[in-house]
Amino acid sequence: MRSVSAFAKVGISTLVAGAIGAVLAAWWLPDWLPPAAGIEADREDTLYLWLLVVSAVIFCTVVGFLGYSMWKFRARPGDMSDGAPIHGHTGLEIIWTVIPIIIVLGFAVAATIVLNKNESLKQGHMVVNVTGRQFAWSFTFPKRGHVHTGILALPAGRQVEFRLHAPDTDVIHSFKIPALRIGEDVVPGTPTTVDATPTRLGTYAIVCAELCGIGHSQMRNILVVMKPDDWNRWLAQQKKLAKAPPPSQSGNGTTDAAATFSSAGCSGCHTFKPANAAGTVGPDLDNLTADAAKYGKGETAEQYVRESIVDPDKVIVSGFQPGVMPTTFGTSLSSAQIDALVSYLLKGGG
Ligand code: HEC
Ligand SMILES: [Cu+2]
Missing domain, CATH: 2.60.40.420 (Cupredoxins -  blue copper proteins)
Incomplete structure (x- = not known):
């Protein structure tokens, strides 16, 4: 009888520890996944959260019993006898077969539901x-x-x-x-x-x-x-850009910058006359020198423009939103390309 109650005690306390661990893990979950930006992503993240919670409970239970057994049944000094021969325990066998089956089937069903939802195409997509x-x-x-x-x-x-x-x-x-x-x-x-x-x-x-x-x-x-x-x-x-003539070629270096301006997608969002660009998602870049003076906080126009390309969310032009202009140009463009872009933009195309 005593061993059964110890078993129950260990079981309950490890389950409680597991539950607390799971809640803490869910609460202080590090940002190990990139931000979720879509409906499917939210569904998948919820599934992963529950996998994590259940795994935490199982982990704590297993480690709890392991630790308890190591301590409880350790060899005392001088005890050289063999351990008692133990045969299976039918009750335990049933418990640790049935519970995992329920968990695995539960997740299989949940994952199937998520997969079906994520893969069903709605009309008008x-x-x-x-x-x-x-x-x-x-x-x-x-x-x-x-x-x-x-x-x-x-x-x-x-x-x-x-x-x-x-x-x-x-x-x-x-x-x-x-x-x-x-x-x-x-x-x-x-x-x-x-x-x-x-x-x-x-x-x-x-x-x-x-x-x-x-x-x-x-x-x-x-x-x-x-x-x-x-x-x-x-x-x-x-669409307009696809029909427009290629940007005029003039002066040294400007051709490259003009090519970068369209290939990097700048022209889709910005208006800039020398590049025949008329995008309106971002500010008009024909008045950059004035904007540099207004927003630059003592920086030179060059510094301001470079910063606007590499770290666009640092200064937000009024009337526009952060998080729209890609923040990746600092790594996707070479520094020579950025240099060329900066002077291209400031010289109004050269
Ligand atoms: C998806 C749209 C988008 C793309 C692509 C984009 N931008 Fe922007 N850009 C914006 C928006 C929106 C702003 C205004 C918000 C801000 O200040 O960050 C902006 C701001 C700027 C500014 C500051 C403008 C000012 O008047 O102060 C510069 C310079 C600039 N972009 C250059 C570029 C260059 C060069 C590229 C290509 C390498 C580019 N942008 C690509 C949307 C875009
Ligand atoms: Cu590839």
Whole structure:
């Protein structure tokens, strides 16, 4: 009888410790996942949270019994006898078979529900064609006149079906957007799809998650989730750009900067006459010198412009929002490209 009550005591106290541990883990959960920016991401994170909670309880229970047994049944000094021969305990066997079955089946059901919800396409969803090639992603919007874009902008709140493809002569890539918790292989000759519904405004990373060659680590791109109105304007702008003549070539270095200005997606968001850009998501860059004086706080215009590109959320131009301009140019562009952009912008195109 006594051993049974000790067993119950250990069981209860480890379960309590496990529950407290689980709550603490849930409370002080470190930010080990990127911010969740979509409906599917929220569902998956909830599933992971419950996996974590249940794992914490099981972990504490197992370690509790382990610790208790090591202490309780330790060999006393001088005791050289063998341990008692113990055979199975049917009750215990049943308990530790049935409980895990319930837990595993419970999670299987919960995960199936999440998967079904995440993969069910609603009517009126958007389609984005994604092409992965060594070593860049590119996007077209087939229902919107096949506009072709380098950065991926999406309106918040719309479900998107990504149709993934790679040219037959290319290699396997994997389209991954950590903030949306999606990832799917992109296989030459075999189209695949993946769905997501971005909901939180902001700039997020798009990466390749399949080692695809020497430039794999550079195969990164930017997802900007915008308000639907901003997005419509952005798309209209992209359409216009597709028809506009290429930026005029003039002066040393400006050609490169002009090319960067359009390839990095600046022209989709900013108006800048020398580049034939008329984006309205961000401020007009034709008055940069004046803005630099207004917002620069004693910095030179050059310092201000550089900072606006590398760390756009540090100073927010009035009438605009933080979190819209990508914060990744400091790493995605070389310092020579940034230098060229700064002087291109300040000289009004040279
Ligand atoms: C997705 C849209 C978007 C893209 C792409 C983008 N920007 Fe911006 N940009 C903004 C917004 C919105 C602001 C205003 C908020 C702020 O001040 O950070 C801004 C601000 C700026 C400013 C400060 C403007 C001022 O008047 O003070 C500069 C300079 C700038 N961007 C340059 C660039 C360059 C260069 C690129 C390309 C390498 C670029 N931006 C790409 C949206 C964008
Ligand atoms: Cu790749």
